Amino acid sequence: xxxVTQAQTEISVVEKEDVTLDCVYETRDTTYYLFWxxxxxxxxxxxxxRRNSFDEQNEISGRYSWNFQKSTSSFNxxxxxxxxxxxxxxFCALTNTGGFKTIFGAGTRLFVKA
Amino acid sequence: DTGVSQDPRHKITKxxxxxxxxxxxxxxxxxxxxYRQTLGQGPEFLTYFQNEAQLEKSRLLSDxxxxxxxxxxxxxxxxxxxxxxxxxxxxxxxxxxxxxxxxEQYFGPGTRLTVT
Numbered sequence: 493x494x495x496v497t498q499a500q501t502e503i504s505v506v507e508k509e510d511v512t513l514d515c516v517y518e519t520r521d522t523t524y525y526l527f528w529x530x531x532x533x534x535x536x537x538x539x540x541x542r543r544n545s546f547d548e549q550n551e552i553s554g555r556y557s558w559n560f561q562k563s564t565s566s567f568n569x570x571x572x573x574x575x576x577x578x579x580x581x582x583f584c585a586l587t588n589t590g591g592f593k594t595i596f597g598a599g600t601r602l603f604v605k606a
Numbered sequence: 607d608t609g610v611s612q613d614p615r616h617k618i619t620k621x622x623x624x625x626x627x628x629x630x631x632x633x634x635x636x637x638x639x640x641y642r643q644t645l646g647q648g649p650e651f652l653t654y655f656q657n658e659a660q661l662e663k664s665r666l667l668s669d670x671x672x673x674x675x676x677x678x679x680x681x682x683x684x685x686x687x688x689x690x691x692x693x694x695x696x697x698x699x700x701x702x703x704x705x706x707x708x709x710e711q712y713f714g715p716g717t718r719l720t721v722t
Contacts (some may be wrong), residue, residue, distance in 0.1 A: 496648075527710060537649070537697070537713040583648050592637070592662050594711065596648030 494519045496586050498597035505574050506605050513569045513600045515584030521545075526560065526567045527585040531599070537583070543567065544589075574604045608632060610714035612698050618720045619688055626684045627717045631700030638681050639711060640673055641697040642666070649697055655681060688721045695719075 495518040505511045517526065528540040541551065543560050551558050555572045571578055581601045587594040611630045619625050631638050636657050641649035652671070654662045657678035667673075670688075675681040685692055695718050699711035 529713075535695075536715045537699075539710040539712065542710050585648075592639070592654040592656070593651045593664070594639070595651070598646070599648050 494521075494586055494588070494593075494595045496584050496595050496597035498582075498584055498600050500600045501598070502601045502603065504603040504605065507576060508573050510570060510572050511574050511602065511604075513571075513582050513584075513602070515567045515569065515597060517565050517567065517584070517586045519586060519588065521588040523589040525587050525589065527587075527594070528558065528567075528569050529583045529585060529596075530580045531583065532580040540569075540582075571602075574602075576604050576606050578602060579604045610698055610700055610712055612696075612714040612717050614717055615715060616718045616720075618722065621690060621721055622687055624684065624686045625688060625719065626682055627696055627698075627719075629681045629683070629698030629714060630679075631681070631698070632712055635700035635702050635712070636678065637701045637711075638675055639699045639701075640681070640683050641699065643695045643697055643716070652683075685719075688719075690721045693719055693721045 497516045500514055524545045526543045529537045530540055531537045541558055548560050557570045559568045581599045583599045584597045585594050613628045617625055638655040640652040642652055643649045651664050652667050653673050655675040658675050670686045673683045695716040697716045698714045701709045701711045
């Protein structure tokens with residue numbers, strides 16, 4: 493069975509602080525994809541990043557970075573110098589290649605205070 | 607606007623009534639998904655289409671739920687004999703499939719269903 497755990501329900505930071513959102517996954521598949529999505533207060537989920545199970549290189553995109561570690565089944569997301577506009581719910585998700593069912597974590601609500 | 611659209615955005619219905627939601631995916635996307643999201647939770651997978659074929663269906667989808675995607679374009683999700691427990695946000699997403707790879711999904715704004 494596949495499972496995604498986001499243990500942090502809510503995180504509150506002050507603007508310009510760095511923040512890391514944790515994601516731990518379970519799967520028996522050797523090939524799979526991991527995703528992060530952002531759901532701002534407006535409600536529409538926005539894709540942030542996709543990573544396949546064969547690519548453990550960390551990725552940086554502006555203030556966002558992702559750390560994928562197969563050894564610990566984790567795919568953590570760091571926002572550097574957070575801004576108020578980063579306030580949203582962030583979801584980690586998992587799907588296996590050829591399988592069409594994506595499993596989402598429960599989400600982490602991030603509050604960034606000015 | 608070439609994103610995923612959903613209609614209606616909000617629906618209030620009385621218990622026992624039938625409701626139907628529509629989703630128009632991004633035009634070149636051949637995969638279409640339906641999810642349900644309740645407050646404080648992540649989206650829960652309901653069903654998936656590749657072109658017009660419904661290839662996977664969650665056990666969450668009871669016999670009261672049916673989805674179609676005629677001609678592989680727009681999709682409809684119907685709930686018959688609605689129950690209060692059906693109250694949720696219903697999300698539609700679409701993606702492009704290439705050689706078995708699993709690509710990111712693009713979500714619509716959702717249809718919020720309230721069953722009174």
